[in-house]
Amino acid sequence: MKRIVITGACGQIAYSLIFKIANGDLFGQEEIALHLLEVKEMENAMHGLLMEIEDCCFPLLKEVKAGFDPLEMFNDVDVAILVGAKPRGPGMERKDLLLDNGKIFLEQGKALNKVAKKDVKILVVGNPCNTNCLIAMHNAPNIPKENFYAMTRLDQNRAQSQLAKKASISLDKVSNVTIWGNHSTTQVPDFMNALIDKKSVLEVIKDKQWLENTFMQVVQKRGSEIIAKRGKSSAASAAQAIVDTLKSLYTSSKKLFSLAVCSDKNSYGIKEDLIFSFPCFSLGNGRYKIIDNIKVDNFLREKITISEKELLEEKSLVKHLFPNEEVD
Numbered sequence: 598m599k600r601i602v603i604t605g606a607c608g609q610i611a612y613s614l615i616f617k618i619a620n621g622d623l624f625g626q627e628e629i630a631l632h633l634l635e636v637k638e639m640e641n642a643m644h645g646l647l648m649e650i651e652d653c654c655f656p657l658l659k660e661v662k663a664g665f666d667p668l669e670m671f672n673d674v675d676v677a678i679l680v681g682a683k684p685r686g687p688g689m690e691r692k693d694l695l696l697d698n699g700k701i702f703l704e705q706g707k708a709l710n711k712v713a714k715k716d717v718k719i720l721v722v723g724n725p726c727n728t729n730c731l732i733a734m735h736n737a738p739n740i741p742k743e744n745f746y747a748m749t750r751l752d753q754n755r756a757q758s759q760l761a762k763k764a765s766i767s768l769d770k771v772s773n774v775t776i777w778g779n780h781s782t783t784q785v786p787d788f789m790n791a792l793i794d795k796k797s798v799l800e801v802i803k804d805k806q807w808l809e810n811t812f813m814q815v816v817q818k819r820g821s822e823i824i825a826k827r828g829k830s831s832a833a834s835a836a837q838a839i840v841d842t843l844k845s846l847y848t849s850s851k852k853l854f855s856l857a858v859c860s861d862k863n864s865y866g867i868k869e870d871l872i873f874s875f876p877c878f879s880l881g882n883g884r885y886k887i888i889d890n891i892k893v894d895n896f897l898r899e900k901i902t903i904s905e906k907e908l909l910e911e912k913s914l915v916k917h918l919f920p921n922e923e924v925d
């Protein structure tokens with residue numbers, strides 16, 4: 598049985614995600630136990646959510662626990678999906694968001710370190726997800742660094758879908774789409790190494806101008822465009838991307854997918870000790886390997902460096918949230 602905790606359980610993303618996981622969309626026929634973590638203010642909403650889960654009669658769902666204490670909710674979990682985070686309020690700067698949310702991930706890192714299974718796998722979705730993940734990782738020294746990851750799969754899915762649409766081809770013919778860097782507007786959707794029907798994208802789409810400008814910007818700004826149109830964020834596609842990420846990680850395969858992971862010892866010259874999105878393949882059971890031989894030309898390198906710089910800046914703002922002995 599897989600024991601899975603979802604934080605921010607009463608939020609928008611979780612409202613799609615919980616029902617997918619409970620239905621078996623992630624771990625197939627394996628039985629599951631769900632732990633749902635929220636803040637105390639959501640107590641009433643949590644009661645309603647539990648009623649709906651009950652009413653679905655999911656056959657694979659053997660246990661549901663809900664609560665407000667990370668130490669209780671993270672106990673003995675195999676998988677932690679950290680979605681809960683404060684949204685950016687009016688007039689709030691990126692720095693304020695980093696500091697506010699950073700404290701949540703410090704506490705959650707410590708709690709995971711103390712009570713989760715020692716081989717727990719942790720996927721961070723709450724924004725700014727790369728740096729939140731780095732904070733949690735630093736505060737959980739007993740959990741291997743490679744068990745922490747942040748989500749860039751929605752960006753990959755968006756890029757894949759845009760390329761398929763432009764080439765008028767079915768989605769499954771588009772592969773090797775990598776997102777490099779931070780899950781922010783500096784992310785780098787890599788079309789150069791992507792394939793359409795096993796041919797290079799430039800060979801099929803030919804319109805370099807569109808690829809270098811329109812395509813990249815559409816992917817980078819897709820989230821805010823959806824908010825502008827719908828008046829709400831892209832929660833359903835985020836939930837789908839969480840399922841896609843974990844499914845990829847738990848199914849051993851040589852297929853490339855994007856994942857933000859610890860940059861230690863990477864072969865692309867990215868500074869160590871960042872959570873950085875790379876092309877990966879799955880070793881199964883939540884383990885991955887960064888693919889080493891992707892070609893990075895000057896155009897990509899320049900953009901990747903900008904994203905790396907942003908992550909270094911974010912890190913410098915939250916360094917005080919790492920355990921004392923690490924602060925320089």
Ligand code: NDP
Pocket residue numbers: 604605606607608609610611634635636639680681682683684685701722723724725751820830831832834835
């Ligand atoms: P959502 O469920 O919509 O989003 C949660 C987080 O996921 C946000 O940080 C959001 O970032 C991020 N995110 C990443 N990718 C996407 C995407 N594609 N689309 C939308 N969001 C994305 O937020 P809600 O405000 O509805 O719910 C958050 C819940 O978390 C609330 O119920 C709150 O009470 C709870 N919470 C729980 C905590 C805990 O468990 N300890 C701590 C803090 C809050 P962005 O804001 O940039 O969109």
